[in-house]
Amino acid sequence: MKRVNTGIPGMDEVLHGGIPERNVVLLSGGPGTGKSIFCQQFLYKGVVDYNEPGILVALEEHPVQIRENMKQFGWDIKKFEDEGKFAIIDAFTYGIGSSAKKEKYVVNDPNDERELIDILKIAINDIGAKRIGLDSVTTLYINKPMMARKTVFLLKRVIAGLGCTAIFTSQISVGERGFGGPGVEHAVDGIIKLDLDEINGELNRSLIVWKMRGTSHSLKRHPFDITNKGIVVYPDKVLKIK
Numbered sequence: 085m086k087r088v089n090t091g092i093p094g095m096d097e098v099l100h101g102g103i104p105e106r107n108v109v110l111l112s113g114g115p116g117t118g119k120s121i122f123c124q125q126f127l128y129k130g131v132v133d134y135n136e137p138g139i140l141v142a143l144e145e146h147p148v149q150i151r152e153n154m155k156q157f158g159w160d161i162k163k164f165e166d167e168g169k170f171a172i173i174d175a176f177t178y179g180i181g182s183s184a185k186k187e188k189y190v191v192n193d194p195n196d197e198r199e200l201i202d203i204l205k206i207a208i209n210d211i212g213a214k215r216i217g218l219d220s221v222t223t224l225y226i227n228k229p230m231m232a233r234k235t236v237f238l239l240k241r242v243i244a245g246l247g248c249t250a251i252f253t254s255q256i257s258v259g260e261r262g263f264g265g266p267g268v269e270h271a272v273d274g275i276i277k278l279d280l281d282e283i284n285g286e287l288n289r290s291l292i293v294w295k296m297r298g299t300s301h302s303l304k305r306h307p308f309d310i311t312n313k314g315i316v317v318y319p320d321k322v323l324k325i326k
């Protein structure tokens with residue numbers, strides 16, 4: 085089976101070789117745990133190191149802000165957007181008129197999953213995308229939890245059907261035990277949980293792979309850092325939080 089390298093140092097070791105191709109992975113965590121950075125690194129390194137075009141579906145942040153945030157890690161995506169190897173789908177600035185017009189791919193109503201899927205399909209075909217990051221999937225069903233499973237399956241069919249591999253970020257509260265609700269947790273192919281825990285007066289970052297269809301993987305809680313070059317995972321270290 086083909087695997088997709090995450091582009092995150094140490095992470096492929098934790099996944100025993102990378103994410104199985106066409107998997108949709110839920111990247112779940114509380115506020116500030118590093119979900120957006122993980123997702124952006126997966127996409128950026130995909131283009132730069134593996135020549136795999138990527139699409140970021142932006143539901144939580146302004147595309148301009150995303151480009152700026154990525155730059156602080158040295159990830160300048162504008163160049164790759166111009167070369168047709170990277171695309172941002174703006175599903176954030178809807179309803180505020182002119183600023184949305186500056187973006188090439190714009191979703192006018194993210195509550196209409198058909199529109200989102202149509203634009204996603206166009207963008208995938210335009211750039212030959214292999215990787216999708218959707219930040220965050222929570223936004224798509226926060227007002228309609230009964231629709232979560234249906235929405236995720238719709239997206240999964242399109243993404244896997246077109247040969248892409250995806251990371252969907254999922255927002256949970258501090259201390260919450262789940263990953264984003266049963267409808268979503270069972271529908272996705274993989275779950276990676278990012279955590280921030282206070283130990284001896286200091287916040288510690290760690291992650292754990294809860295499930296990953298198509299591969300064995302580490303069952304340990306691995307510490308990771310966010311550096312000025314992005315996320316680094318320590319596959320040989322284990323963090324005990326209890």
Ligand SMILES: Nc1ncnc2c1ncn2[C@@H]1O[C@H](COP(=O)(O)OP(=O)(O)OP(=O)(O)O)[C@@H](O)[C@H]1O
Nearest residue numbers: 114115116117118119120121122156255310311312
């Ligand atoms: N240049 C940097 N170097 C080190 N750490 C950084 C840097 N930039 C941001 N961070 C850390 O990353 C955190 C934000 O990460 P990120 O935006 O990926 O979180 P998130 O899980 O998506 O959060 P939310 O759900 O609240 O949007 C910051 O709170 C900060 O601790």
